[in-house]
Amino acid sequence: xxxxxxxxxxxxxxxxxxxxxxxxxxxxxxxxxxxxxxxxxxxxxxxxxxxxxxxxxxxxxxxxxxxxxxxxxxxxxxxxxxxxxxxxxxxxxxxxxxxxxxxxxxxxxxxxxxxxxxxxxxxxxxxxxxxxxxxxxxxxxxxxxxxxxxxxxxxxxxxxxxxxxxxxxxxxxxxxxxxxxxxxxxxxxxxxxxxxxxxxxxxxxxxxxxxxxxxxxxxxxxxxxxxxxxxxxxxxxxxxxxxxxxxxxx
Numbered sequence: 001x002x003x004x005x006x007x008x009x010x011x012x013x014x015x016x017x018x019x020x021x022x023x024x025x026x027x028x029x030x031x032x033x034x035x036x037x038x039x040x041x042x043x044x045x046x047x048x049x050x051x052x053x054x055x056x057x058x059x060x061x062x063x064x065x066x067x068x069x070x071x072x073x074x075x076x077x078x079x080x081x082x083x084x085x086x087x088x089x090x091x092x093x094x095x096x097x098x099x100x101x102x103x104x105x106x107x108x109x110x111x112x113x114x115x116x117x118x119x120x121x122x123x124x125x126x127x128x129x130x131x132x133x134x135x136x137x138x139x140x141x142x143x144x145x146x147x148x149x150x151x152x153x154x155x156x157x158x159x160x161x162x163x164x165x166x167x168x169x170x171x172x173x174x175x176x177x178x179x180x181x182x183x184x185x186x187x188x189x190x191x192x193x194x195x196x197x198x199x200x201x202x203x204x205x206x207x208x209x210x211x212x213x214x215x216x217x218x219x220x221x222x223x224x225x226x227x228x229x230x231x232x233x234x235x236x237x238x239x240x241x242x243x244x245x246x247x248x249x250x
Contacts, residue, residue, distance in 0.1 A: 015153025016064035017102040019046060024099075031103065032096060036075060040068040060153060067095060098156075105156050134169060180214045187215070187222035195232075195247050202244035 023042045024031055047065055071091045194201055194209060206223070210216035223245060226232045236243045 014151040015102075016043075016061045017099055017153060017156075018106075019043065019061075020064070020099055021103060021106070031100060034096065034099075036068065036071050036092060040072045043068055067091060071095065102153070102156055105152060105159075109152060134165070137165070182215050182218040184218060184222050184225060187218045188226055191219065191222055191226065192231075192247075195245070200244050200246040203241045 020034075020039065020043065023029070023039050024034060027038075029035065029039070043065060047061060074091065190209075191201070191206075194205075198205070206219050207216060210219050223232070227234060227245075231248055232245045233248045234243055234245050
């Protein structure tokens with residue numbers, strides 16, 4: 001008798017709202033007027049199936065399941081549920097609001113994923129230490145778990161607190177881009193003029209005639225290019241940074 005192997009595949013859902021959205025999109029339901037009885041039955045059937053496979057359920061699934069059952073029971077036996085201010089609690093309205101918000105988060109995340117893939121093709125900018133510090137502080141004040149277990153449902157729960165921290169930053173990071181008025185061709189001409197006047201230049205003279213470190217780098221690159229073009233002769237002495245250059249005679 002041949003042995004038959006069975007493989008069971010289950011949809012992967014990030015949280016209970018992801019599962020609810022799956023049911024709504026599958027049955028083409030109106031998210032603002034979901035049929036509570038139908039979607040509660042589907043949700044509970046999924047949970048029972050998971051439990052029959054001995055798969056541990058997250059507490060969020062249990063909480064949403066109990067909320068759905070409360071809403072369904074209230075529709076069957078209408079009895080107003082009041083808060084501490086004697087205002088009637090509309091559990092269905094609150095659930096729909098959270099579901100709509102979750103859907104918006106999911107759609108934005110899909111757009112951001114494309115932007116993230118795009119951004120990954122660029123080099124990271126410098127001076128990110130302050131932003132990283134803000135991110136570490138935000139994480140320490142919200143959740144104590146690694147990003148690998150951080151899903152969209154939990155992101156929605158901490159969104160407001162993270163946005164508060166972001167909007168109340170003590171100091172915004174600013175980046176100033178300075179465009180230096182140097183070029184290798186320009187510095188080649190400057191060095192050629194200096195050599196005409198002084199006959200030769202050593203390392204200290206090149207450094208002395210540089211306004212700053214950036215111009216010194218351009219001067220050094222100009223020397224290398226002039227050597228490659230055989231416009232200069234170089235003499236190297238003993239010690240560190242001990243050399244001098246002079247015009248190459250034809």
